[in-house]
Amino acid sequence: MNNTTVGIIGGTRGMGHWFAGLLSKEGCAVHVSGRKTTLQAKEIAKTCDVVVVAVPISATAEVIKLVGPLLTKDKLFMDLTSLKKEPVELMLASSPAEVIGCHPLFGPTLKEISGQNVILCPARGTKWLSWLKKVFKKNKLVILESTPEKHDQMMAIIQVLTHLHTISLGTALAATGIPLAEINKFSTPIFQAKLDIIKKVFTESPELYANIIIRNPDTGKMLNIYEKALTDISQIIKFGGETKFKEVLDITAKKLF
Ligand SMILES: NC(=O)c1ccc[n+]([C@@H]2O[C@H](COP(=O)([O-])OP(=O)(O)OC[C@H]3O[C@@H](n4cnc5c(N)ncnc54)[C@H](OP(=O)(O)O)[C@@H]3O)[C@@H](O)[C@H]2O)c1
The missing domain is CATH 1.10.3660 (6-phosphogluconate dehydrogenase C-terminal fold)
Structure with a gap:
């Protein structure tokens, strides 16, 4: 995991910040953006292997549509949104990248995540799915795969x-x-x-x-x-x-x- 660069749009606070901490601990090079950071969402999309959308639900569709076309096939496009149907559909429609919808079923302030549930909605590709599962399993999260609808x-x-x-x-x-x-x-x-x-x-x-x-x-x-x-x-x-x-x-x- 040491060579993976991850960009988290909405990574300055909340769930995105939590995910940034988890991936840094696993040896990834993590970059984060918010509305006021020098590093902006489009730059993240152009440069990182894994692009994560973790902005408030009301801004998610807009951000996905903005950055999706900048991703390439070899990258992972994923989100942490609490709803899955619309974000997953939009990630698929706006980019050629591998797509995984992800919803950790706990909040960013939880101290001990071991044993907590995380839902994955794999929508395109398999290479990054095994990478993501490995990260979560190592941190003892319980993974459930589901469709966005379910x-x-x-x-x-x-x-x-x-x-x-x-x-x-x-x-x-x-x-x-x-x-x-x-x-x-x-x-x-x-x-x-x-x-x-x-x-x-x-x-x-x-x-x-x-x-x-x-x-x-x-x-x-x-x-x-x-x-x-x-x-x-x-x-x-x-x-x-x-x-x-x-x-x-x-x-x-x-x-x-
Ligand atoms: N909180 C939870 O318990 C929880 C649990 C599971 C999943 N989620 C999901 O995680 C996502 C984020 O929720 P959160 O509670 O972590 O929100 P949050 O604490 O408000 O953090 C939102 C992040 O997005 C950035 N941001 C806000 N508007 C943006 C925009 N228009 N463009 C780019 N960045 C923007 C914020 O930075 P700036 O304000 O500096 O721009 C901040 O880094 C949501 O989809 C939510 O459904 C939340």
Whole structure:
């Protein structure tokens, strides 16, 4: 891996910065760009063996279209975007390079990545796929290969549904009108754990969560499932009584576990 030059567009912060650290540790020569760096995305595309797009979701399509035509067949064009269908289609359409969609299923601040999942969507070529898998395996990541479509469908459950729940819980908490300082005096460990997640979603990178929800093709489906679940639960609590409520919890537990 020592001779591989990697350029990460969006490598000054966040996931791109994390990936830059990982590849530097593996002996690659890593170059990064952001909007204000002297080294710009086009230069990276012209000079590096591996070109990685790790910019915010809203800027990904534009960056791929800008740099894709500058890559050659022997290079790897990859991304770290949380959604896979659109970026992979655009990387294939805009360049002749090998293409791999990649989504690490954790954030850039996680200290220990060993055992975490990473999804790969190999779309063109095999040479660089074995290189990338070797890097991830060496760092004990669990690799799953998927199509971009299946990845996005599963992210509708893993990310969209989960973040919808967090956002609705935060919205409902705010709607109580009771200050958090007062609520916290009565806190339990479960409440505290949920509040930590709510704080992360609402304050750390709201743009990322908003894009993950709004841009997933299956979000409408998840909203319907979530709304129906809430309506069903509400009906049972209001009209079904204790026995019926317990029965419904048992049926769902059997379905899930
Ligand atoms: N954060 C996560 O937990 C996570 C997890 C998995 C995957 N991802 C994916 O990783 C990608 C980046 O997300 P992030 O959370 O790491 O974002 P981030 O922390 O905001 O970092 C974005 C990077 O892109 C650069 N950038 C922003 N706009 C740009 C533009 N128009 N052109 C070129 N560079 C630009 C930024 O540098 P400047 O601001 O200096 O320009 C920075 O280096 C997204 O596709 C996201 O879906 C994120």
